[in-house]
Amino acid sequence: MDIFWGIPSEEHIAWGGMIALYLFLAGIAGGGFLTASLTDLFSKERPTKLIKTGAYIAPVAIIFGLGLLVLDLSKPFFFWKLLININTNSVMSIGTYIISVFVSLAFVYAYLVWAESATTLTGIWAKLVQFSSRFFVLRKPVALLGAIFAICTTTYTGFLLSAITTNTLWSVPFLGLVGVPFLAVLFLVSGVSTGLAATLLGAAKSDGLKIYKKLDIAFIVMEMILLALLYLTVNPIYFNGSMATLFWIGVVGIGLVLPLVLSVYGLYKHSKWVAPVYGMVIVGGLCLRYFIVYSGQLF
Amino acid sequence: MAKQYGMVIQVAKCIGCQACTVACKFQNEVPEGQYRTKSPVFGPIGTYPNVAMYFEKEACQMCQKAPCVNVCPTKASHYDENGLVMIDPDKCVGCKYCLTACPYDARFINAKTGAADKCTFCFEERVSKGLKPACVSTCVGGSLSFGDVNDPNSDVAKILTKSKSEFRKAEFGTHPSIYYIFDGVVR
Numbered sequence: 001m002d003i004f005w006g007i008p009s010e011e012h013i014a015w016g017g018m019i020a021l022y023l024f025l026a027g028i029a030g031g032g033f034l035t036a037s038l039t040d041l042f043s044k045e046r047p048t049k050l051i052k053t054g055a056y057i058a059p060v061a062i063i064f065g066l067g068l069l070v071l072d073l074s075k076p077f078f079f080w081k082l083l084i085n086i087n088t089n090s091v092m093s094i095g096t097y098i099i100s101v102f103v104s105l106a107f108v109y110a111y112l113v114w115a116e117s118a119t120t121l122t123g124i125w126a127k128l129v130q131f132s133s134r135f136f137v138l139r140k141p142v143a144l145l146g147a148i149f150a151i152c153t154t155t156y157t158g159f160l161l162s163a164i165t166t167n168t169l170w171s172v173p174f175l176g177l178v179g180v181p182f183l184a185v186l187f188l189v190s191g192v193s194t195g196l197a198a199t200l201l202g203a204a205k206s207d208g209l210k211i212y213k214k215l216d217i218a219f220i221v222m223e224m225i226l227l228a229l230l231y232l233t234v235n236p237i238y239f240n241g242s243m244a245t246l247f248w249i250g251v252v253g254i255g256l257v258l259p260l261v262l263s264v265y266g267l268y269k270h271s272k273w274v275a276p277v278y279g280m281v282i283v284g285g286l287c288l289r290y291f292i293v294y295s296g297q298l299f
Numbered sequence: 300m301a302k303q304y305g306m307v308i309q310v311a312k313c314i315g316c317q318a319c320t321v322a323c324k325f326q327n328e329v330p331e332g333q334y335r336t337k338s339p340v341f342g343p344i345g346t347y348p349n350v351a352m353y354f355e356k357e358a359c360q361m362c363q364k365a366p367c368v369n370v371c372p373t374k375a376s377h378y379d380e381n382g383l384v385m386i387d388p389d390k391c392v393g394c395k396y397c398l399t400a401c402p403y404d405a406r407f408i409n410a411k412t413g414a415a416d417k418c419t420f421c422f423e424e425r426v427s428k429g430l431k432p433a434c435v436s437t438c439v440g441g442s443l444s445f446g447d448v449n450d451p452n453s454d455v456a457k458i459l460t461k462s463k464s465e466f467r468k469a470e471f472g473t474h475p476s477i478y479y480i481f482d483g484v485v486r
Contacts, residue, residue, distance in 0.1 A: 012407075014398035074393025074413040081392050085373035092396050093372035166366050166402035166471050297399065 013297045018072040020293040023157040024194070024286045025065030026099070027187060030154030031195015032057035033106055035212070036113070037143035037150070045208060048117065053202030055113040057195070058150070059106040066099065091163040095156045102153045105146035112139040154191035158184030161296065169238045169296040172230070182233070183292065186226050193219035194285035197278035204274040213263060216281065220260045227251070235299070243295040251291055255284010302381055304420060305448040305476040306435070307455045307464065308356050311483035312442035315340060315354040319434035319443065323358075326421055326433035330410040335359070335418045336434055344485070351485035356434075356443070359384060359405040359418035360467060360475035367397035367406065376415065383422060383476075388414035402468050420445070448476075 036054025039047065070079045083100075087093045115129045116136050161170040162181030174180040196216050200209060231239055239247055259280045266273030315338060323329065323336045335358055342352030365384045368376045375390035376397050391414035398406045398415065409416035421432040426445075430436065435443040446453035451460075455478070464478035 014395040072395075074395070074408045075391070078392045081373055081390060082394075085375070085390050087372055087374045089369050090372045090396070092370065092394065096372065163370055164366070164400050166400060166468075166473075 018068045020289040022065040022068045024289040025061045027191025028195045029058045029062035030150040031192040033150040035199045037147040040143045049206045050203040054199040055110045098152045102149040109142045155184045158187035197281035201278045237299045238295045250287030300449040303449045307444040307478045309480045312440040313354045318437045322433040322437040360477045362473035364474045366400040370396045370400045
């Protein structure tokens with residue numbers, strides 16, 4: 001450390017891997033919830049396994065993400081101060097409340113989905129289910145309200161970064177539209193894609209997933225278009241600097257190109273490709289969050 | 300007219316002695332390895348015998364439109380009654396949102412308190428008692444001046460009427476209160 005010449009000891013990054021992982025998990029939670037709730041609301045067949053998987057993924061992923069978020073605070077035991085001191089100008093302060101509502105709805109929805117299908121229980125669990133059976137009518141309203149908050153939560157992860165107006169990567173607007181941050185759109189598409197992929201992984205053995213696999217291909221293509229747009233909009237240093245390998249191999253190669261090629265192939269021929277394809281989509285989503293979080297702070 | 304505290308840095312007068320860096324650390328008990336202010340070197344540029352270098356004092360720019368205050372989720376970062384950006388360490392939970400927002404890299408998480416930390420213009424300890432900030436008092440070359448820029452009789456106002464000043468990263472529209480004067484500096 002040679003402070004006489006004023007050279008800082010190290011390049012410091014305020015937000016690191018924990019935040020990237022949190023943004024990723026919030027996306028999975030939102031995407032998983034949307035997959036389950038929209039299927040529950042609009043599908044005639046109601047594939048139970050798929051709804052259950054999505055409904056269970058959401059609370060687990062968001063709680064794990066929030067745990068990381070709290071651990072990343074330099075004063076983790078004082079996280080509750082976020083709930084009592086509110087700044088309506090701060091995206092994070094608003095997001096705290098959006099996520100709190102989403103977590104509650106995700107747990108309630110997961111419980112309702114579980115309890116309604118739990119028929120072989122005995123003892124105290126059976127009593128609990130029986131007691132709560134009067135609330136089963138709330139499943140669809142909770143699914144609808146939860147879907148809205150799932151979209152808000154997933155979009156929020158983009159708004160959180162884009163509110164840093166002094167960061168030329170994070171704050172870039174979508175197609176030049178004022179008030180529509182690029183990252184909000186990108187993270188929503190990626191979140192839904194990874195959440196859908198995680199749900200498909202859990203429900204891999206079910207039938208009738210063709211429509212979902214087609215949807216995931218659509219999301220992968222959308223994400224490719226979005227990333228191409230971002231590439232053309234911002235300073236090339238973000239993509240060509242030290243994060244280039246992560247972007248081209250992790251985000252583009254593993255996350256988009258390979259799953260696209262394999263799922264187009266696998267969709268029509270081998271249903272055994274579900275695990276590797278959707279595993280790669282998920283890894284790609286994680287790489288995307290790391291890439292955006294780090295690249296935005298390094299350059 | 301309301302008070303508007305500001306600091307003027309005449310870059311050409313800075314010899315890079317880092318007395319400001321040290322005075323700040325003593326005054327504010329900044330933990331080891333952390334700095335509220337430092338004066339890194341720029342250069343040398345050119346080829347012998349025409350070479351030049353200068354030092355640019357870096358610290359919180361006391362923005363009047365501070366990104367850190369905007370993003371802070373708990374209002375720990377706020378404007379005080381004089382419009383200066385201050386941190387309430389009790390309210391700060393250490394989310395580091397302000398660290399990512401500050402375009403001047405002026406903030407850090409204090410290793411002792413766990414709260415976000417930065418220059419305060421030594422307001423509580425010195426300026427409120429009629430003294431200058433520690434860095435200004437100790438400045439060897441007379442590079443640093445501090446005062447009310449709205450008071451035409453203050454040192455800072457007098458210097459600012461004579462010389463053209465610049466803000467760091469003015470393109471972000473943060474309206475800082477630190478004025479840099481580069482007269483006589485080869486850049």
